[in-house]
Amino acid sequence: MTETLSLNYREAIQTPGSIPRLDTDLLCPGMDPPGEIVADRLEKLIARLEDMPETYVELPNPMSSPSQVIKTKRWVEVAKKKGVGDRVAIHTRLLREDVQLALDCGAVRIYFYGSLLFRNGGQKTVGELLGKTEEVAQLAVGRAKFLRASLEHATQTPEDKVAQFVSGIQNINRKLNDPIIKGLGLPDTNGVAMPVDYERLMGLLAKICPGREFTLFAHLHDDSGRAVENWHCLLYECRRYGFNLCMEAVPEMYPGERLGIRPTFEETGKQLPPEVWGVIGGASWKISSPADLEGAAGIHVAGVHTKTMGVYSRPGRNNLPSPGLYSIMGAMNIEKVQKLLDGRVSDRGVLKSAALVAREIAVQESNQKQGATLRLAQIALTDPERVVKAASQLGAIDEWTEYVLPVVIGNLMNEVLQWESVK
DSSP, X not given: OOEEEEEEHHHHTTSOSSOOSSGGGGGOTTXXXXXXXXXXXXXXXXHHGGGSTTEEEEEOOGGGOHHHHHHHHHHHHHHHHTTOGGGEEEEEESOHHHHHHHHHTTOSEEEEEEESOGGGTOOSSHHHHHHHHHHHHHHHTTTOSEEEEEEETGGGSOHHHHHHHHHHHHHHHHHSSSOOEEEEEOOXXXXXXXXXXXXXXXXXXXXXXXXXXXXXXXXXXXXXXXXXXXXXXXXHHHHHHTOEEEEEEBOTTOOOSTTOEEOBHHHHTOOOOGGGGSSEESOOOOOOSHHHHHHHTTEEOOBTTOOSTTTTSOTTSOOEEOOSBOTTBOHHHHHHHHHHHHSOOOOHHHHHHHHHHHHHHHHHHOOBOXXXXXXXXXXXXXXXXXXXXXXXXXXXXXXXXXXXXOOOOHHHHHHHHTGGGOO
């Protein structure tokens, strides 16, 4: 049984830099955005991975924007040159286009996720979920070395469905010449699990997987304050049953969305080089009171693919998107601001174009304060054709891996960045 560590910078950049308490707080232009990956610092860390056995790095989905693809290709290239390409993972949705893009960026280690809970926008049946899993696995054979299939809301999914999902993955591996799905994620997505839930799941897995062929991944949200307890439970159960465990951890000041995940780098007790803490820069978690803690519990990045606020939280909270203009924001960020500005909302196509432009600006120029989002939301209302044109200049997704330099999107970027001078 081995215990490995995943430095989850993908989760870390979801940490809100500011915590709005009320909807109208999102109209405050000075609110800070989430932190972000500092490219050259990440490259330095990747160069150190050869001295950090059993340690992996998890990066965000490059689907965000063309400049994110350029950066991701660079990071993967650096890893391969250093002989650690198999220790840098890209996180994706369980979609062909996402996995294809990750492969085209050169990734040999891909972590994808899907859900059986329809409220999360996931598949309705185990069969549908496994069908997509088999599709992306076949796509990755011969190109990737390691796939992890993660079942969102695993601790809330009926036990028989979990069993069907895991058995289905075993069947997929048997069909392939290269059994490539080697990791299994059973996350506590909403931070509601208790140790007894993981004891139950581990007992189930021990029966289904007598060969212990999967490395288990722990992604433990701390909404209920039990993440560390669940981590210790999983450690015990994996040692007891003989499963390999990969623990996902985050920097202390960048724990992730809402109340973040645990453990932190410090809590793992691992001897880590200083470089691991410097990868994320920008505004960090500011929790100084119980009210701040309660406020943070409802803050999400409202990311690229978020459809409904509150999906990743407890019912009854005032769930708000994290303020700022940043590399993983979605159309919902723009939509929420527009409603607050004057009640009008652009059509869906314009909202998606605005969000794509926002992400590209953030990757090219760094994350920006909420004033930049407010300005872009206004432009999308008053001059939607301009926003759609800028988005079209970024090209189709299947062209992004061909880009070497960032795409210039002209005056619109300048106006958004100079929001303080616009009246």
